[in-house]
Each structure stands twice: as structure tokens, then as C-alpha cells.
Amino acid sequence: MISFVEGYGSFGRLVGHGTFLSDEMAEDVVALVALDLMSQAVRVGMSGAGQIALRHVVLAWMKQRRSGEAEPRLVTVRPDDMAMLMDTGVDDVAAALTEIAVHLSIMQEAEWHGWVKFDLSPWLPLDDSRLFSELDRLWLLDHVSSVQDHCAEAKHFLDQQLDAPSTPDAARPEAVARIAELSTRRSAWEARRKLTKPSAIEDAMADLWTFHDEVAELEHLYDCVVGLLADADGYVEPFGHIWRTQGRAKLQALSLPSRVFFGEEVKPALRLVSHNLGRAGVGDLA
The missing domain is CATH 1.20.140 (Butyryl-CoA Dehydrogenase, subunit A; domain 3)
Incomplete structure (x- = not known):
């Protein structure tokens, strides 16, 4: 399970509860993440049906980010709603979600009342x-x-x-x-x-x-x-x-550079954060 700390960790400091960014800037950041997720689907050879379903999963994630959901790398979708949006059958949606689950795991305990929760962590690693x-x-x-x-x-x-x-x-x-x-x-x-x-x-x-x-x-x-x-x-x-x-x-x-998570320092490629990292200790993020 993703800790509450993640809302203020590496990713959360950009799109989660830890960000100070204005709505407009935050939406631009979220949109870039969404595009990155879709490009990864193409890179792994996901089928056309899988990519269409993923578009709606990613759109649901964008809406949940806008509404302030606490966990920035989780997204919840309802297959019945997706079938209506995609103008297809629930079985087809289920098959597409199964394909997505090969790359983005489904949190089984979250499957209640027809809802499915995906963990986007494999495609949004904190050391990327x-x-x-x-x-x-x-x-x-x-x-x-x-x-x-x-x-x-x-x-x-x-x-x-x-x-x-x-x-x-x-x-x-x-x-x-x-x-x-x-x-x-x-x-x-x-x-x-x-x-x-x-x-x-x-x-x-x-x-x-x-x-x-x-x-x-x-x-x-x-x-x-x-x-x-x-x-x-x-x-x-x-x-x-x-x-x-x-x-x-x-x-x-x-704010503190957003490259320290769960006590482990992630070495970034960015000069702009690596320059300042030495000024902040892990304890400062608690």
C-alpha cells in the first residue's frame, strides 16, 4: 500500500498534496504525465483496444488529480462507465483492462461495487x-x-x-x-x-x-x-x-527539493535540484 508520505514525496511534490503549484501549472504537469503514460503504452506494444481503454484510465487519473485524491499514483475506474464512454461491451473493456494489468497492476482488494483500482507506479517510478x-x-x-x-x-x-x-x-x-x-x-x-x-x-x-x-x-x-x-x-x-x-x-x-522519499536519496539528473539537495536532510521531510 502506498504510504501517506507519497502525497508529499517525489511525485507528490509535483502533482500531489505536496505541491504549491497553481491549478494552471499543476494541470500542465499532470497533462505531461498523461502523455508520458500513453507513450509508454505505445512503447510496450499495447494493442489498439488496450490504448483506447488506457486513455480513459489516464483521463480518470487526471480528473482524480484535479479533485485532490490523496494517492497520486493510484487511479480508480469503473468498467461499466468505461463501456458507455467507449461505446463497447463490458467484456471488451474487461479484456482491455486485463491487457493493461500486465503492465500496471490491479489492486485486487479495491475491486468492490464494480470499481477497479490501478497502481501506476511501474510507469511512474520515483527514480525516473x-x-x-x-x-x-x-x-x-x-x-x-x-x-x-x-x-x-x-x-x-x-x-x-x-x-x-x-x-x-x-x-x-x-x-x-x-x-x-x-x-x-x-x-x-x-x-x-x-x-x-x-x-x-x-x-x-x-x-x-x-x-x-x-x-x-x-x-x-x-x-x-x-x-x-x-x-x-x-x-x-x-x-x-x-x-x-x-x-x-x-x-x-x-520548498524542499522533491527527490527524497522514504529515507532514500534518489540521485536526479537535474542540476536544479541536485545543487540544493545537500541543504535538506531526510528528517526535514517528515
Whole structure:
């Protein structure tokens, strides 16, 4: 039986209870897993009837992920319903499910009231670095590139306001001192800046915690300058408005790397998680 821990383990941190991803991002990840399952059916030579039945099994899994079922690698289907959906007989569905069961085992104790529960674990192993690499990159590329673009716009705003302030308040003595302080802090941030540059997307994906540390420093500087120098009549949004769309992905990026399961470390192919793994112990996942 799959432990509750799995909901927060390697796979669960992407599609289970352990994910912070927004519904939209999570659905993209689930869709990619579904496509991978179907490609594996072709690879093992499953018959046409078996592939059609598997499509409906996978669709049921996608719906169960959307509804928040606790076990991310299990799926429950009802052959009678599948027969209606496929416009065929129950015996034909049973034969197709039997073919699927050669590769994805049926949990016999779950066969009650006409329901059948499949375990997808054989095709979704927790040490599949190829699949995890694809799934991680699917949401990370969107997240990191969006935040980097936002940082570039924020940096442009800082340069405009600090180098040539235009509001009347900028000439006040206390404002002059504050502008000088913020300019010094901007220069220090620029000297340390590495991962918020659009050209550093691979490095940012490889070191998400440091990336978001750099973003956080820029965010504070930006908001300080908006409050001090921006024209309130031409309201400039705070830096944080990007978190309306990227906030949950930010939490996902700041969470523990999802490659530790049941006390066993799985060596990933991804630089982006292997770089951070040493910072988190197995006990941190309990």
C-alpha cells in the first residue's frame, strides 16, 4: 500500500498534496504525465483496444488529480462507465483492462461495487530522473523567465528614478539623503547580481533559493523607490504584483527539493535540484 508520505514525496511534490503549484501549472504537469503514460503504452506494444481503454484510465487519473485524491499514483475506474464512454461491451473493456494489468497492476482488494483500482507506479517510478526533469522544467522555465523579465523592468525603473528623480519631493533634504542611501544599496545589489539576469536562466533554475534571495532584495529596493519617488497620481504597482500569477510557483521554488522519499536519496539528473539537495536532510521531510 502506498504510504501517506507519497502525497508529499517525489511525485507528490509535483502533482500531489505536496505541491504549491497553481491549478494552471499543476494541470500542465499532470497533462505531461498523461502523455508520458500513453507513450509508454505505445512503447510496450499495447494493442489498439488496450490504448483506447488506457486513455480513459489516464483521463480518470487526471480528473482524480484535479479533485485532490490523496494517492497520486493510484487511479480508480469503473468498467461499466468505461463501456458507455467507449461505446463497447463490458467484456471488451474487461479484456482491455486485463491487457493493461500486465503492465500496471490491479489492486485486487479495491475491486468492490464494480470499481477497479490501478497502481501506476511501474510507469511512474520515483527514480525516473528523465520524467522528473521534464516535469520540473515545464513549470520552472515559465516561472524563472517571468520573474527575470519582471526584475529587468524593475531594474530599469530603479535606474530612471534614482539617476534622474523628477518628483518635487526629490529635492527635499531628507529625500536627497534617502536617494543616496538607496543608490548605494542598488550599486551593491548590482555588484552581487547574477541570477536575475535573463541570460542566467539555467543558473537560476539550478539555484532557486539564491535566485529568490536576489529577487527579494530587488523587490524591497523597488518598493522603497516607488514609495519615495513615484508619482502617486500615476500609480506604479508594487513589485509584488507579479506574485498574483507566480506566487504559488515561488513557494514551490522555495520548498524542499522533491527527490527524497522514504529515507532514500534518489540521485536526479537535474542540476536544479541536485545543487540544493545537500541543504535538506531526510528528517526535514517528515
